[in-house]
Amino acid sequence: xxxxxxxxxxxxxxxxxxxxxxxxxxxxxxxxxxxxxxxxxxxxxxxxxxxxxxxxxxxxxxxxxxxxxxxxxxxxxxxxxxxxxxxxxxxxxxxxxxxxxxxxxxxxxxxxxxxxxxxxxxxxxxxxxxxxxxxxxxxxxx
Amino acid sequence: xxxxxxxxxxxxxxxxxxxxxxxxxxxxxxxxxxxxxxxxxxxxxxxxxxxxxxxxxxxxxxxxxxxxxxxxxxxxxxxxxxxxxxxxxxxxxxxxxxxxxxxxxxxxxxxxxxxxxxxxxxxxxxxxxxxxxxxxxxxxxxxxxx
Numbered sequence: 001x002x003x004x005x006x007x008x009x010x011x012x013x014x015x016x017x018x019x020x021x022x023x024x025x026x027x028x029x030x031x032x033x034x035x036x037x038x039x040x041x042x043x044x045x046x047x048x049x050x051x052x053x054x055x056x057x058x059x060x061x062x063x064x065x066x067x068x069x070x071x072x073x074x075x076x077x078x079x080x081x082x083x084x085x086x087x088x089x090x091x092x093x094x095x096x097x098x099x100x101x102x103x104x105x106x107x108x109x110x111x112x113x114x115x116x117x118x119x120x121x122x123x124x125x126x127x128x129x130x131x132x133x134x135x136x137x138x139x140x141x142x
Numbered sequence: 143x144x145x146x147x148x149x150x151x152x153x154x155x156x157x158x159x160x161x162x163x164x165x166x167x168x169x170x171x172x173x174x175x176x177x178x179x180x181x182x183x184x185x186x187x188x189x190x191x192x193x194x195x196x197x198x199x200x201x202x203x204x205x206x207x208x209x210x211x212x213x214x215x216x217x218x219x220x221x222x223x224x225x226x227x228x229x230x231x232x233x234x235x236x237x238x239x240x241x242x243x244x245x246x247x248x249x250x251x252x253x254x255x256x257x258x259x260x261x262x263x264x265x266x267x268x269x270x271x272x273x274x275x276x277x278x279x280x281x282x283x284x285x286x287x288x
Contacts, residue, residue: 011254014253015254018250021246025239025240025245027223028235029239031223032226071225071231094223094225095221095222130158130222132283
């Protein structure tokens with residue numbers, strides 16, 4: 001029996017499984033590189049159709065804006081007057097949420113470029129439920 | 143509606159919690175895989191079952207583990223994947239990719255290149271350690287952040 005004849009033909013199903021696993025292994029680095037290149041190219045992060053929240057313009061002076069970027073909320077603590085509007089702006093490349101630890105405030109998933117606003121009467125601690133290491137606080141005066 | 147939003151709705155707004163739970167189950171299954179492999183290689187007497195039973199359970203548990211890993215991995219790739227900071231996120235992405243590279247190597251050794259079978263214990267150990275690293279860079283962070 002020749003060497004070639006003795007070699008079994010690979011099962012195409014398992015070949016497909018191996019290719020799928022390799023594809024999943026490569027997908028992560030590809031996505032990371034794509035995001036890095038997009039960041040360096042200065043691709044705008046505001047998604048088409050994103051609507052500024054009420055109070056995001058001149059009115060925001062009475063409230064404030066929290067920016068989400070680099071998997072962090074900035075500022076870490078925002079102090080605003082009671083009854084003012086806070087705008088949360090996802091300037092990141094990843095989706096985030098604004099979720100109050102005590103409940104009551106939950107933005108749902110905010111894709112990159114999307115905004116969420118809330119009128120605050122009490123301070124609250126919040127975090128991103130997708131990236132729970134992202135934490136911050138809204139403090140209220142008056 | 144995008145896919146992440148759909149998954150979030152399907153899990154009642156608890157997508158991350160589900161991923162955390164599944165990642166913990168996967169990690170536990172990976173630990174069991176190592177124990178079962180040690181049993182059917184006759185390197186251990188734990189668990190106290192026959193080597194044949196250990197082998198069959200290893201295969202069944204392996205299929206379950208890989209299926210869950212693919213589900214969780216895909217939900218990461220179509221959702222939050224991309225950022226390279228902070229370091230925890232970068233490491234999580236690296237280990238998440240490595241686990242699928244190791245699975246590709248494992249299936250190659252098992253099904254396509256039987257001569258590579260001698261590397262299976264190393265690949266299996268690597269898989270367990272990588273699953274441990276994935277667990278540590280997500281679930282541990284999730285729990286401490288709460």
